[in-house]
Amino acid sequence: MEPKTVNLTIDNIPVAVPEGTTVLEAARSAGIKIPTLCFLKDVNEIGACRICVVEVKGARSLMASCVYPVAEGMEVFTNTPKVRHSRQLTLELILSNHRMDCLTCSRNAHCELRQLASDLGIDAVRYANDQLPPQMETTALHLIRDNSKCILCRRCTAMCRKIQQAGVIGPNDRGFATHIGCAFDRDLAEVDCVSCGQCIVACPTGALAEQDHTDMVMEALHDPTKHVVVGPAPSVRATLGECFGMPVGTNVEGKMVTALKRLGFDKVFDVDTAADFTIMEEGTEFIHRLQGDGPLPLITSCSPGWIRYCEQHAPQFLPNLSSCKSPQQMFGALVKSYYAEQAGVDPKDIYVVSIMPCTAKKYEVQREEQRMANGCMPVDVSLTTRELARMITQAGMMFDHLPDGEFDPMLGVSTGAATIFGASGGVMEAALRTVAEVLTGQELKSLDFTDVRGMEGVKEASYDIAGRTVKVCAASGLTNVKKVLDGLADGSLHYDFIEFMACPGGCVNGGGQPLHSSDTRSFTDLAGLRAKALYTQDAGQTYRKSHDNPVVKKVYAEYLGEPGSHKAHELLHCTYKEQKRYRTDD
Amino acid sequence: MPNVKTSVPYRGTPEQEARLREIIALHKGQPGSTMPVLQAAQDIFGYLPEEVQIMIAEGLDIPLSEVYGVVSFYTQFSLNPKGRYQISVCLGTACYVKGAGTILEAVQKKLGIGPGGITPDGKFSLDACRCIGACGLAPVMMINEDVYGRLTPDQIPGILDSYQ
Numbered sequence: 001m002e003p004k005t006v007n008l009t010i011d012n013i014p015v016a017v018p019e020g021t022t023v024l025e026a027a028r029s030a031g032i033k034i035p036t037l038c039f040l041k042d043v044n045e046i047g048a049c050r051i052c053v054v055e056v057k058g059a060r061s062l063m064a065s066c067v068y069p070v071a072e073g074m075e076v077f078t079n080t081p082k083v084r085h086s087r088q089l090t091l092e093l094i095l096s097n098h099r100m101d102c103l104t105c106s107r108n109a110h111c112e113l114r115q116l117a118s119d120l121g122i123d124a125v126r127y128a129n130d131q132l133p134p135q136m137e138t139t140a141l142h143l144i145r146d147n148s149k150c151i152l153c154r155r156c157t158a159m160c161r162k163i164q165q166a167g168v169i170g171p172n173d174r175g176f177a178t179h180i181g182c183a184f185d186r187d188l189a190e191v192d193c194v195s196c197g198q199c200i201v202a203c204p205t206g207a208l209a210e211q212d213h214t215d216m217v218m219e220a221l222h223d224p225t226k227h228v229v230v231g232p233a234p235s236v237r238a239t240l241g242e243c244f245g246m247p248v249g250t251n252v253e254g255k256m257v258t259a260l261k262r263l264g265f266d267k268v269f270d271v272d273t274a275a276d277f278t279i280m281e282e283g284t285e286f287i288h289r290l291q292g293d294g295p296l297p298l299i300t301s302c303s304p305g306w307i308r309y310c311e312q313h314a315p316q317f318l319p320n321l322s323s324c325k326s327p328q329q330m331f332g333a334l335v336k337s338y339y340a341e342q343a344g345v346d347p348k349d350i351y352v353v354s355i356m357p358c359t360a361k362k363y364e365v366q367r368e369e370q371r372m373a374n375g376c377m378p379v380d381v382s383l384t385t386r387e388l389a390r391m392i393t394q395a396g397m398m399f400d401h402l403p404d405g406e407f408d409p410m411l412g413v414s415t416g417a418a419t420i421f422g423a424s425g426g427v428m429e430a431a432l433r434t435v436a437e438v439l440t441g442q443e444l445k446s447l448d449f450t451d452v453r454g455m456e457g458v459k460e461a462s463y464d465i466a467g468r469t470v471k472v473c474a475a476s477g478l479t480n481v482k483k484v485l486d487g488l489a490d491g492s493l494h495y496d497f498i499e500f501m502a503c504p505g506g507c508v509n510g511g512g513q514p515l516h517s518s519d520t521r522s523f524t525d526l527a528g529l530r531a532k533a534l535y536t537q538d539a540g541q542t543y544r545k546s547h548d549n550p551v552v553k554k555v556y557a558e559y560l561g562e563p564g565s566h567k568a569h570e571l572l573h574c575t576y577k578e579q580k581r582y583r584t585d586d
Numbered sequence: 587m588p589n590v591k592t593s594v595p596y597r598g599t600p601e602q603e604a605r606l607r608e609i610i611a612l613h614k615g616q617p618g619s620t621m622p623v624l625q626a627a628q629d630i631f632g633y634l635p636e637e638v639q640i641m642i643a644e645g646l647d648i649p650l651s652e653v654y655g656v657v658s659f660y661t662q663f664s665l666n667p668k669g670r671y672q673i674s675v676c677l678g679t680a681c682y683v684k685g686a687g688t689i690l691e692a693v694q695k696k697l698g699i700g701p702g703g704i705t706p707d708g709k710f711s712l713d714a715c716r717c718i719g720a721c722g723l724a725p726v727m728m729i730n731e732d733v734y735g736r737l738t739p740d741q742i743p744g745i746l747d748s749y750q
Contacts, residue, residue: 161649161651161652166649167648167649167650167652168649168651169651170649170651170652170654170655171655171659172654172655172658173659174658174659174660182651183636183639183649183650183651183653183654184636185591191650191651582636582640582650584636584640
């Protein structure tokens with residue numbers, strides 16, 4: 001049934017919207033942008049900050065438009081002196097308890113609070129602001145928190161609890177003492193945080209930021225004894241342009257490659273190439289499991305946030321995990337073995353940098369089970385998309401003026417299958433392309449497995465492959481992941497192959513991706529537009545199946561042997577163990 | 587950082603834990619179950635140390651941070667047990683203007699604990715409380731049922747020493 005249409009006026013403009021629409025959204029349809037601060041659509045809708053208040057004729061007090069539903073005949077006013085004064089006063093009070101070191105803050109020009117102060121015309125704060133001291137929490141490998149810049153909007157905690165199921169942070173204590181923290185105010189490194197970084201992209205201020213590792217990379221680039229190799233993840237090419245003002249969904253692969261070369265990396269390879277190896281290994285593993293060797297469903301292991309969640313919250317599913325290392329780790333492992341040998345460089349002199357959409361990758365690079373037989377860690381530093389943008393800006397490059405460059409070919413040729421790794425369902429689709437052709441021995445008529453595309457949280461499909469029905473599922477966002485896990489545990493769901501991504505929508509929406517205001521995040525399909533850029537690239541690519549990649553063929557023929565070989569296992573696989581979820585002092 | 591919120595180690599008995607599990611089973615899956623379970627748990631154990639909050643979080647399948655958030659919000663919940671002698675220093679308006687802050691400070695200095703804390707031997711626990719209705723005697727402190735009025739900081743060590 002179509003929802004009923006409701007007629008109302010906003011600032012005397014007649015508006016007709018479906019029943020259940022909020023005043024905030026109804027106003028947008030009339031071209032009126034009501035300022036917000038704590039609001040983040042579908043994540044945090046609690047009407048707490050009172051910045052979005054409006055006058056409603058007949059109402060006793062000002063109303064929070066983000067949670068106030070429209071009603072027939074309602075008269076709303078968004079720009080009266082009373083409204084303006086209330087918003088300004090609220091913001092001044094918030095600012096009175098905010099450490100304002102805006103010029104040197106990690107958010108600087110991207111801060112929603114600073115923007116709001118400008119939009120609302122705040123030119124002075126009348127209340128005492130005794131420059132609060134910083135309250136730094138730096139124990140986690142992936143993020144830093146400074147509660148002196150926290151405005152208690154709860155966008156981070158809503159993201160952590162509602163969308164990501166981790167729930168490791170929340171408001172502690174009461175009144176003026178209220179602050180965001182972990183249970184018992186333990187350090188973030190001590191609790192079951194999955195490092196996804198979704199709290200960072202949800203935060204409107206500089207209270208949360210990634211651990212910045214650009215200095216380490218700069219130092220390596222200027223160290224003549226180091227051979228510095230870089231590789232960007234599939235999704236980064238679809239998002240990096242946003243940091244330079246390009247429209248969401250612009251593919252900047254060529255400019256990104258040129259920028260990396262100009263930054264001085266000795267080799268610019270592509271993690272997409274490693275993603276093709278992941279498909280060869282994981283596809284082989286899936287075929288073995290279909291033939292009875294190992295438990296089904298096979299569950300992907302590319303997302304380090306999901307891995308951590310599995311280890312701590314769902315250890316009974318550890319045997320289902322693919323033993324494949326993630327593409328990032330396969331990339332580093334191949335650089336410090338195959339490439340080192342080809343180039344005649346000692347692996348210990350190679351410094352591998354990855355560019356990732358992800359903050360959990362910073363945690364993954366330091367995990368001990370990733371260590372190679374030659375003693376090296378595969379990747380030395382993992383940077384987020386945002387950190388790469390910072391390096392490019394600091395280097396004085398006019399990004400939109402850069403010519404297109406090409407990856408160094410030794411580990412820089414990839415396929416459409418690898419490109420779509422960056423979107424939820426992409427790993428699944430890439431694997432199906434290879435598994436179907438290997439099992440049937442015939443070329444697929446269509447390479448598009450569209451049922452597993454799109455931004456829904458849980459997608460499922462069945463395919464007939466070589467006379468067998470293969471049931472697959474792709475879920476993203478840990479709350480959706482948990483739903484599927486619960487269904488597997490109680491026997492209501494049955495799949496053969498599952499792709500889990502910790503972040504909603506997959507890597508295109510990762511915790512290391514470019515920041516946007518809540519207005520953009522609430523009313524633009526960021527993940528969908530970014531994913532579209534990847535699917536468009538895939539459709540036009542020379543090679544669209546991982547097993548067609550000439551580099552993949554060459555490396556297996558000359559170095560690794562068959563997919564799943566002893567050597568491939570030694571370099572490209574690992575196992576994960578159950579980890580304690582809670583830490584007590586005894 | 588280690589947990590510095592609770593100074594008394596957890597010493598729950600299997601009987602106490604069984605009672606808590608029963609209470610959790612009774613409330614699991616019902617909306618608004620956190621408060622009654624926490625209240626019952628505090629009755630059972632006398633306080634809500636980390637181990638008890640973990641049992642509740644796992645039992646109700648809610649994040650530990652949510653349990654702790656509720657516990658640290660409401661003054662009715664305590665992260666530490668009460669001592670044999672429960673000290674309450676009134677910080678109501680009348681007592682406050684008559685220098686209750688210096689009384690509280692003197693107690694803290696003598697015992698080495700802050701409000702909400704307990705001495706490691708379990709003898710004294712300290713809380714700051716709101717008006718107890720004895721404003722004429724301000725500043726006022728209670729130790730269990732004993733009321734001490736018109737206090738000065740120098741009286742505090744002697745008063746505390748009288749409790750054995």
